[in-house]
Amino acid sequence: MKKIFAVVLTIACLFAFTACGSDAETLKIISLGEYMSYDVLEQFTEETGIEIKYEEAPTSEEIYTKYMSGGLDYDLICISDYMIEKLIAAGELAEINFDNVPNVANIKDIYMENSKDFDPENKYSIPYFWGTLGIFYNTEMIDEPITKWADLWQEKYSGKIIMMSSMRDTFAAALAQLGYSINSTDEKELNEALQLLLAQKPLVMAYYVDEAVDEMLLGSAAISMMYSGQAYYTMSLADHDNFAFVVPEEGSNIWIDSYVITNRCDNKEAAEKFLNFINREDIATQLFEEVMYATANELVYDAIEDEELKLEEALFPQDASVDRCDVFKALDDTGMELYSKLWKQLKAE
């Protein structure tokens, strides 16, 4: 009898864990890291009475894993392009009713256009921030201008080079250098890229993402792969003129982080209210000023008075650079397996 009681209680507990909090007037949001202003969240609750449970994760992969494991029913997700493609393919997203989001008109057309690479009919996602992948370097330690990915392979910078610890990005640097598409899943091309990366590994100080900021500031590293907004953030913490950011001439990746509504969302109207809210000019301005990544909101961009800021490559990669860039396409299972195998091979050497 006691045993049965224990088992029943266990099951009850498990249900209690999964069934909690389906309150209609609450939105559960998961986003990429450091992408929100808590003031904005408070203001939203004040204006609409809708409570928000906001949480962050450092990479799109982790968000995807968290969401797909099914434990938590997020209503809104802010995540990168290729993961949106994956979520759409998995049938996990709900179509946004754009009639409820009139402020979507504030998004610059080109970003809606670029979004078609992963959301072909612009049905599921609204661009939030965007940027490129490039090379960030210390101009005091490196006196020649850096222009291409191959510069990360120069022996004179041995031990002072940081590559990305995310496999797509680091492989993109090798693939672009070889003249291949950064979305290649061709085994031969990827193997060539691996050989190139293996040859570079003895020169590499470390494979980092967030830590690259600290190591560049400390001067432990001289040259690092970096995302544009991250590069601007690093500059803002130090003497701006000591650093430069460049989108390599061989081409690179342009990424768009967008908001999507999941099909587990049981209050779509509230979710759309939120999307409309963050795209309102005053709110989008506040978000831009706090997050300091390239905003997709045209009104915010046009209202920037500091012309130099608009020309800052590390914040708003310029048109000429963006033209060289491609959006990452989602990998299918075979492609993912291949990348994973090669990545482990690189790390194990």
Add this chain to the structure above:
Amino acid sequence: MNKPHLATPYVVWIIGFTVLPLLFVLYYGLTDASGNFTLANIAAIADPIHLKALWLSLLLAFIATTVCLIIAYPLAMIMRKLNLSKGSFIVMLLILPMWMNHLLKTLAWQLLLSNNGIFNTIFVALGMEPVQMLNTSGAIVLGMIYDFLPFMILPIFNALTRIDKDVIDAARDLGANSLTVFRRIILPLSMPGIISGITMVFVPSMTSFVISDILGGGKILLIGNVIEQEFNKTFNWHLGSGISIILMIFVIASMSLMSRRGDKEGGAALW
């Protein structure tokens, strides 16, 4: 006083957070993406990359455990000699780092060991060449030693303080010299502590992926990193679980080896 229902919360806890997750790992490890039974995920450990990672994990964990033991045993002896009570200041100092977040401590080492970090700044100030310390296997072992050392000291200290002083005095009365006392009395009686210390250091060292990630700069692949990658980056939970099962077999093997030694020496493992 036999009230089994008082155990209910523990039963719930163990079922919910130990048994069920284990069953999930077994399920994922023994199936493929379409849910069919397969041993391929287990067999994947034979892949040279995985074998190399497993070997390196075992090697680094072995070194870290050995160094911990070499540091911890004499220290515990000294602490015993000083007649420290378990709540004393020095014991507190040893326990204190355990209150701090493991991740934070590892990140601190990153700053200490970095190329322009605190140690290298001191070296350069003393006119020496800076040394590449971070992102090496040595840095990972150092991180493991620092993080897990208290788990070696405390069980040994506990075991040593339990040794009745009269037993030692008796041995001395019968003419045993210090070496004999150590070899025939102190060492055997502290064996349960040593064994529990070894287990407490070896197992987390072998399975760690955070330390190798932070202090290895992503340049060194341990078996924990392989599992982390399969779960978090490539969503291959099946392969990740398969390798986890292999790792669990190693953990269970090392623990049962240790506990058998412990039983022979008398007294269950402390801690």
